[in-house]
């Protein structure tokens with residue numbers, strides 16, 4: 001379990017991390033998302049004890065990274081943005097070296113290294129010099145060194161960067177498998193990646209938590225309403241009359257009508273309502289067959305743009321915030337908008 005509380009990092013006058021708090025429970029994968037310079041690497045470097053914080057605390061499985069660095073670091077495997085590889089070592093030599101650094105027992109070392117090389121699919125290059133490996137293989141070796149010792153917590157900074165699509169899928173599968181036994185924080189620029197493998201997404205911008213929730217909840221709630229795209233056969237009048245009976249519908253946009261009498265429209269309701277069944281029966285009673293029905297929740301891309309740009313101001317997307325990640329930290333939550341997780345006091349200063 002990882003508990004980060006009121007983390008602040010200043011580089012001189014520059015505030016890189018601004019009062020960041022969150023908790024990741026065991027077995028969870030937290031995706032850290034943010035534009036360049038948002039503070040992802042800085043946060044990860046602090047969590048792993050690689051750099052110090054200006055203020056705040058990081059506790060790993062009950063051990064404070066600043067007060068008990070050895071105990072805390074033992075529990076962390078870290079894949080930094082630039083994996084710390086020794087190019088003149090073979091893969092096996094390097095992993096042996098890392099196992100020694102992590103004080104893996106002699107009796108367990110070779111078995112563990114063989115297992116991890118199998119997991120990271122690098123067994124076939126185990127006797128090659130690291131400098132001769134492709135970027136993708138180097139990244140896998142970087143991941144393998146993070147897993148050595150099977151630490152409780154894995155911190156992965158852009159784990160799939162530089163990999164080809166096939167390798168990306170393999171590494172994602174591996175991360176998912178690892179999450180059964182480990183708590184994982186990963187950072188990524190790739191929104192689809194985060195939504196595919198993470199239980200929770202945390203979007204940060206300029207060092208501040210903007211929003212955190214499950215990928216599903218983010219796309220469901222942040223728009224503030226649900227849209228249902230429909231293709232219906234019938235006249236506009238009949239369809240309108242049928243849909244007007246559904247009180248949950250807040251708005252209907254009629255988009256087009258094809259030559260063969262198919263009307264394309266989007267019916268909106270509040271974010272917590274589900275109008276699919278009512279729409280089905282209403283149009284069925286009106287003898288207007290539905291040819292297509294699709295929910296139109298926002299994609300993670302839309303959300304990311306929305307919350308990292310000024311548009312977020314004044315949005316009424318309910319149900320978001322950091323309560324899911326940080327249920328006990330009520331004091332901190334109170335400083336954050338229940339809408340977006342933004343710190344309301346400093347909101348205006350940060351926008352530009």
Ligand SMILES: Nc1ncnc2c1ncn2[C@@H]1O[C@H](COP(=O)(O)OP(=O)(O)OP(=O)(O)O)[C@@H](O)[C@H]1O
Pocket residue numbers: 011014016034035036037038039040041042043
């Ligand atoms: N050693 C440093 N000295 C001064 N400023 C720094 C230092 N490291 C990072 N920063 C600044 O802190 C902010 C956060 O940087 P950080 O590298 O954590 O962002 P990031 O979200 O990881 O970005 P990227 O996705 O580009 O890697 C940026 O404004 C960056 O310029």
